[in-house]
Amino acid sequence: MSTQPKAVLELGKKLVDNLGLDEGVDTLGRWMAHYIAELILDAESAAPEEKASKQERCSLAILDLWQHRAILPNGTRPFEDFEPIMRSLESLDPCDETPRYFRRTRMMAADAEPDTEVKKWLEIADGIDSTARQLIRHCLARASQTTQENTAEWVALLEAAGLDDDMDVTALRILMSEADLYEGEADEDAEREKIEKQLSRLETFQEVAETLAADLRIKIRPRDT
Numbered sequence: 001m002s003t004q005p006k007a008v009l010e011l012g013k014k015l016v017d018n019l020g021l022d023e024g025v026d027t028l029g030r031w032m033a034h035y036i037a038e039l040i041l042d043a044e045s046a047a048p049e050e051k052a053s054k055q056e057r058c059s060l061a062i063l064d065l066w067q068h069r070a071i072l073p074n075g076t077r078p079f080e081d082f083e084p085i086m087r088s089l090e091s092l093d094p095c096d097e098t099p100r101y102f103r104r105t106r107m108m109a110a111d112a113e114p115d116t117e118v119k120k121w122l123e124i125a126d127g128i129d130s131t132a133r134q135l136i137r138h139c140l141a142r143a144s145q146t147t148q149e150n151t152a153e154w155v156a157l158l159e160a161a162g163l164d165d166d167m168d169v170t171a172l173r174i175l176m177s178e179a180d181l182y183e184g185e186a187d188e189d190a191e192r193e194k195i196e197k198q199l200s201r202l203e204t205f206q207e208v209a210e211t212l213a214a215d216l217r218i219k220i221r222p223r224d225t
Contacts (some may be wrong), residue, residue, distance in 0.1 A: 001216065003063065005055045007160035009043065012036050012062035014157055019076045026073040036062060078154050082172060083149040085140050089171055123206055131205040134198060141178035148179060 007150035039058040046054040069078055079086070144151070151172055158164045164173070 003059065003162045004160060005059050007157070007162070008059040008062050011066065011157045011161050011163070012040050012058065014154070015065060015078070016040070018078065019072070026076070029076050030071045032065060036065060039144065054219065061219065072142070074133070079151065079168060081149065082144065082151060085143050085175070086168060086171060087186055089140055089175070127204065128208060131201045134201055137178065141175050144172075144175040145179045148176060152176065
């Protein structure tokens with residue numbers, strides 16, 4: 001990861017702004033804000049022969065603070081509004097293709113070459129599991145739209161500073177990209193194709209749900225008197 005000193009200083013200014021310098025904020029947050037602000041001022045006003053070393057010192061302090069962003073005081077964390085969404089995304093683990101529920105049992109059943117009826121229901125279960133993941137991701141992407149503007153500013157600063165490969169930033173970029181799909185009409189072919197795939201999964205999910213609902217209706221239909 002290669003960082004850009006000037007861009008890191010801009011990130012530092014955003015952190016200072018978030019932490020706050022007035023007396024009403026948390027004491028630790030105020031101290032950190034003052035410390036970083038002083039380093040930035042010192043680096044930007046340094047004589048030419050000292051500017052590089054002072055920029056480096058300031059950048060290291062900002063990067064160190066950024067690495068500890070998750071434990072910053074409440075109300076000052078960069079992605080605080082996104083934290084509930086991130087927790088949901090982590091539990092969903094969209095990169096994991098194995099079944100979410102009864103993983104071991106279902107994988108063992110699949111390996112055992114079950115009869116046709118068992119295989120049919122296992123395939124239905126896997127289809128529901130896969131589609132549910134997509135639906136939940138859709139909901140998380142829509143939820144992320146409410147914090148899009150502030151988050152986009154952070155992500156832009158991190159990209160400029162060369163700090164956009166962290167896991168949380170990558171996840172945010174994915175969600176932001178998906179959220180963009182739901183803004184206006186899809187113009188690009190790739191966007192349309194992605195939405196069509198999601199729609200197809202949803203329609204399949206709806207068909208399966210109707211099949212299962214019909215199966216249950218039979219169980220509770222009125223008995224002949």
